[in-house]
Amino acid sequence: MLSEEDSLFQTAFNAAAVRYKTGETNLLEKVSAEARLKEIRNRIQIVNAEEAEFYQNLKFLLNYEQSFVIDKNLSGKKALELSELNIQKNPFLAILRQQIEVSHLQTSFEKEKLKPDLRIGLTTQSIERNYNQNFVQGGLSIPVFAKAQKARIKAYGINEEISKGNLQVAENQIQTELNNLKLQYQKLQKSLDYYENSALPQADLILKTALKSFKEGEIEYFEFAQSTTQAWQIKEAYLVELQNYNQIVINIETLIGNE
Template identity: 30%
Template sequence: GMPFSISAGVGFIALFGVAVLNGIVLIAEFNRLKASGLQNLKEIVLLGTTVRLRPVLMTAFVASLGFLPMAISNGAGAEVQRPLATVVIGGLMIATFLTLFVLPILYMMFEKIGKKPSLPILLLLGLGSFSAQAQTPITLEVAMDTALKNNLLVKNEQLIANYQKALTKTAKALPQATVTAELGQINSVYFDSKIGIGQSFSFPKVYQTQQNLLNAEWQRSVLAINVRETELRKQVSQVFYELVYLQEKRRLLQFADTLYTAFYKRAELRLAKGESNILEKATAETQLGQITTQLKQLQYDAEALQWQFQLLLNSTTLFQPTVTAYKISLTADQKLGLNDHPYLRWLRQQQQVAEASFQVEKARLLPNVSLLYTNGSIRGTGADNQLYTGFHRFQSVQLGLGIPIFAAAQKAQINSAKVQKLVAESNYAIGVQSLQSQFQTSQANYQKYLNTVAYFENTALANAQLIMSTANQQLYAGNINYLEWVLLINQATTVRNDYVEAIKNLNTALIQLQYVSSGK
């Protein structure tokens, strides 16, 4: 055996640098292919390893061959050189094997589970690093519950409702009491004193109408929460199924990418052997480039929708929508109608607010009442011919009515309240008409897209599968050329893509139909 020495330790340091460099070269190529739009992990690993095989082997062999004379030397200084060379040569052989065979397997494994391999593993195996951002699966029901709990707009409506509820206790607020004090020659040449306390208030009907108005405004704010929650459910459903649509679209593009990647390799090989012309290779390259571009655009669309989804849920977590079926179905217990729509209930409550405001303005024409209590002293001879020294106190109570003689301004307020009632009634009629129009339009769209999806499921998809399988069989049998195969595959792919688009339109129509109706 060979003992461990300082030169062997130096060899391990050099070995780690070269081994990690080879791993970084390979991982960088994998990430470049993934960034270019290629999504199939097997294709990424095979193509990346093929492209970077020569640089990895050259790096390992150059270092190994450079240390080979040191490893076999027997002259002076061989006891120092041989451990260094042996460690480097043996380590590079093992590290190269791990880089070319173990690294791709680990890359595929970590990409599938969406995690980043730990740094110690990368260093020990001589591998490069790569990142993959994990996403948390979430269902539509959980997403809606999260949004209703965390959304800032809903919280704001709840705060407004709490504010309106607190205001209901202010309906019977009275003005401040008036306290007076007098000292001087009130009754005669002698100094007397008088104190008084007064309070004014409105008729009880005024306070009752104010209470009704505040209660109506509180109920309106509570119904506004329901309106906001209904809109939020619609928005969450739309973004949720839009993300699901992008997932389905990505699967189709990845499948097409796999087909056309294999087609491109065959076309390139056939061109090299002289079995085809440049047109076949150019067609394959063009088709593959279009798919790559669409995958990139799809990624940007998904990122934008993901930000919108996080905003609705008020969460920093990246969620991945999870569904058992891409197509939404209208269940039998969902009754569609307009009478119980939260927006119509809010409009009806707005009419109640306008009526209560009108009653408040009418009640303000009633007279105000004022009470005044006084307590004073008298010095000298009173009206009863008695002599008073100022120690006796005399009391009185005064009652007053505030009559609105100049009531033109208040009557104008009453007239404006009447107009406001008419505005509320008009808004309700407009709201009913608008929802009815949306309901009829949504029903028509739903039926239209339902028939379209039924056609695809009953006929078109089966034909597309038949076209694709037959085209592959005919190609391998030599009955059709590659250009004819491309036309047939494009036709089958278009049918599948149109089916995904039709389901997207069906889901959108049903979400809108559920929103404008009382169905949940």
């Protein structure tokens, strides 16, 4: 957008310079147009420096040494299909399900300790000249402290139920958060539709008409500047809404585990 603004005010400055030479306007108009042009170009330099810093940080995060450039021709609006959203892949819910499984295994393991333990062994011995005599031995182990063991089983069972309850609460909270994000997404989608279908075309028309009127001497520079400021405000507001929209999409994708 700054490049577009730079081009517009370069044309306006050239027109103001011609009008000043021909005596159609005063020095203030020419200086004002030049000052606005320099301000825009200063902003462009700042943005370019910030972009270079962004690429350096991104290369560090990606552990990537070679230079690269993000394709700016890609759509600035992330696509999202609301009907396909599901919280079951949420990483936090996965952890809670794992905790339930661990609690269940602990309960099952402790229950196994209450069961009698039957052991059978085969022994081969040689006595005097009678070789290879086989003896079968058997034993039955019965838990003596069954009451204490049952208490442990109950405790693990309670932990398992607590884990299930935590999962249910977390699912309800995350689903509520997802529903709220959906509402925000729909609100921003409608706002972007307004800008794209109405406000942005109007802003372009304002810029085109204001520049034409100024070059033809139908309006003064300050009227031109006031009209174009309104148009740039519309374009900047659209970019802010677009950023908010994309952030909501990122939040939704993070919530459903689609990172």
